[in-house]
Amino acid sequence: MKNNYDVLIIGGGFAGATTAWHLANHGLKVLLIDSKPWNRIGDKPCGDAVSKEHFDNLGMPYPEGEQLEQKIEGIKLYSPDMKTEWIVKGEGFEINAPAYTQRLLKEASNRGVEVLDMTTAMKPIFEDGFVKGAILFDRRHNQQIEVRAKVVVEATGYSMSFRSKLPQGLPVTENLDDKDADIAYREVAYTKDDIDEPQYLKIFVNQKASPGGYWWYFPKGKNKVNIGLGIQGGMGYPSIYTFYDKYLNEFGSDVDRNRLIVKGGALVPTRRPISTLAWNGILVVGDSAFTANPVHGGGKGSAMISGYCAAKAILNAFEVGDFSAKTLWSANLCYIERYGAKQASLELFRRFLQKLSDDDINYGMRKKVIKEEDLLEASAKGDLQLSVAEKAMRIIAGLGRPSLLLKLKVVAEYMKKAKDLYREYPSDPNNLEQWKSEVNKLLLDFENLMN
Ligand code: FDA
Ligand code: PGT
Structure with a gap:
């Protein structure tokens, strides 16, 4: 036919x-x-989990009825030692995809x-x-x-x-390079007890339980949860199931695996x-x-x-x-303006985060080397602002870990450079190769400085 x-x-x-x-x-x-x-x-x-803003920005309908499982009011982010909890407010939906x-x-x-x-x-x-x-x-x-x-x-x-x-x-x-992706796995199951605050997504950062990624606990109503983890690809780690079975109890002790609804894993480009x-x-x-x-x-x-x-x-x-x-070509200009430039700068931030030890993250979150607002700003715009006064204060506060702070400064600078380079995205296909080589050079310089 x-x-x-x-x-x-x-x-x-x-x-x-x-x-x-x-x-x-x-x-x-x-x-x-x-x-x-x-x-x-x-x-x-x-x-x-999807942020409400995307539907607004694109004029698309909100999920409703059976398409919507839980309205979300924010994300709670936990440090590896569980001693620091950051709350990032923002409306979203936990959907039935x-x-x-x-x-x-x-x-x-x-x-x-x-x-x-x-x-x-x-x-x-x-x-x-x-x-x-x-x-x-x-x-x-x-x-x-x-x-x-x-x-x-x-x-x-x-x-x-x-x-x-x-x-x-x-x-x-x-x-896609293996290291530029996370291997992620999740299960959806009923919980043994009612979930306390189903309007909050929970994210647990922990390099031991999810190296190069994190564990999540995303409520789908009062007694159902989407729980899973991501680990960085290409690193030779044990299988994702090994991590899931080993740490499930730590992050989802209330999950009733006898009442499992769905399970499965896939890759996430990062x-x-x-x-x-x-x-x-x-x-x-x-x-x-x-x-x-x-x-x-x-x-x-x-x-x-x-x-x-x-x-x-x-x-x-x-x-x-x-x-x-x-x-x-106009699709490129549209996408880069709305999200792609931010992604490029966040790729650098991701490379930095994946190299931190649990001790670094505990320290950084506790001392607010980066603050909730900084993280939200970075994630919403791809900007990591380090104003002069803040920098000075943090350097004093951070005397314990000068190398972490120095690196953070480089990260912020390179994130800006990446965004600037994406602002100069070629206006037609002829200049693509030249521009790509500049991007590759930036990534290489950044890697060298981070190592
Ligand atoms: P998607 O994979 O959804 O669709 C591709 C479709 O193409 C499939 O339906 C497939 O059948 C079809 N197809 C493939 N080859 C074909 C062929 N040759 N012919 C015909 N059909 C073909 N994102 C998020 O926003 N919030 C979150 O909470 C999460 N959490 C999360 C957890 C886990 C475990 C993973 C693996 C990923 C996430 N993500 C996420 C990422 C998110 O799932 C992902 O980015 C989007 O679903 C991608 O949507 P696409 O439409 O691009 O691909
Ligand atoms: C560190 C490496 C990470 C690799 C990640 C791989 C993990 C794989 C698993 C996939 C699970 C997917 C879960 C998806 C969650 C969705 C969260 C969400 O919707 O976020 C909103 C919306 O963001 P947006 O970009 O879609 O939209 C922006 C805007 O609304 C539209 O214009 C935003 O929420 C946040 O930004 C919260 C930040 C969470 C960050 C988690 C990162 C963990 C690492 C932090 C460590 C910090 C320590 C610092 C110390 C120095």
């Missing part, structure tokens, strides 16, 4: 569903496919987007330097379909299963976004484009941002009738 579409979206997770939602009703012929059956789309290992994702897809489908479940993109159609479509396999009808489209949106999550089959060397085939979301005839969004936040690993909000930016770039491309990298 052969078919022609304006846009083919591969993957119906948060990124793909958001792209479809924003493209619907604009007179384009859009097809979205997902390997999973309808009722499992959106069902992937996740902590399911399959229910919310399927809602977006249903709304898109009601507004004209065609959705095919149980259908997998097997390989790209690549001609004359352009992505022109994909060969699909529809398991519902046991048939192969050749779909040609002006633009293909790769939204396959951390599997990157479509773009990895494109000719290597195209900028959109960029790989780096700057892919160097370009766009190439000729293709846009990459979500985890596949490494859009997750490098410091907390949350990727649903930024997957939505990338989907929104992709949809805007596609609508513009149809207006001018050109689907080359040059025209689709």
Whole structure:
């Protein structure tokens, strides 16, 4: 079978569903496919916490009814010795991800987007330097379909299963280094007792129990919890299950594993976004484009941002009738402005945090070397401000650990440099390689200073 579409979206997770939602009703012929059956789309290992701001910023509906499991008022962050508790206030939602994702897809489908479940993109159609479509396999009808489209949106999550089959060397085939990802695992289960403050997410930083990541305890109502951990990839640590079984009691003594609802693990990218979301005839969004936040690993909000930016770039491309990298490039500028520049600076912060010892973190949190507000500011904007007065005071307070403070100063400087470099993101594809080499140099200089 052969078919022609304006846009083919591969993957119906948060990124793909958001792209479809924003493209619907604009007179384009859009097809979205997902390997999973309808009722499992959106069902992937996740902590399911999303900040309210993302829905507001993108004009998207709040989760409601069965899509919303708990309204969130803030995050409580615990030091490794549990002696310091920081409260970061901020509204958010603990969602039922399959229910919310399927809602977006249903709304898109009601507004004209065609959705095919149980259908997998097997390989790209690549001609004359352009992505022109994909060969699909529809398991519902046991048939192969050749779909040609002006633009293909790769939204396959951390599997990157479509773009990895494109000719290597195209900028959109960029790989993920193992160390630039966390391996994360979570279970959702009922609790033995009622949860005290279900409106707070809890994050436990502890390099012994979750090296290069953290444990989380995210309530889904009064007696259900999403609990799990992330550890840095590529470090040769024991398996994630070993950590889970060993430390579950420490962070979730009330979890009733006899009443387990779901479990599973996956990778979380923790780096700057892919160097370009766009190439000729293709846009990459979500985890596949490494859009997750490098410091907390949350990727649903930024997957939505990338989907929104992709949809805007596609609508513009149809207006001018050109689907080359040059025209689709506006997706990069949109994404970098809204989230990507912050990600780049947070990648440096992440590299610094992952090298700290539990003693450093206990000390840093207790003495407020960084304060709650600094952490929130860093996470919201990618800025780590160290004003002169504060610096002086902290150096006095921090005489015990001069090396930690000195490093922090370098981190703040390089975070700013990274943001500045992203502000100078090339305005067209011709200058991409030059810019990439400047980014790589910055990362290398930073690594050398940190070691
Ligand atoms: P996602 O993986 O959701 O979707 C990809 C879709 O593509 C899937 O439905 C898949 O079936 C489909 N697909 C893949 N290949 C295909 C092919 N060839 N053909 C057809 N379909 C194909 N984020 C957050 O905001 N808050 C949180 O609390 C957490 N917690 C968390 C915990 C854990 C354990 C992990 C592993 C991750 C998180 N994250 C998170 C990150 C978050 O889950 C992630 O960033 C987003 O769900 C990514 O959404 P995408 O749509 O990009 O990929
Ligand atoms: C340290 C390395 C970490 C690697 C991380 C990998 C972990 C993998 C596991 C994945 C679990 C995902 C859990 C997702 C949580 C979501 C949190 C969340 O929604 O955060 C909100 C929103 O942020 P946003 O970027 O989506 O939106 C910003 C804005 O609203 C929209 O414009 C923000 O909450 C926070 O920022 C809280 C900060 C939590 C940080 C946790 C980091 C741990 C390390 C801290 C150590 C500090 C010690 C310092 C001492 C010197």
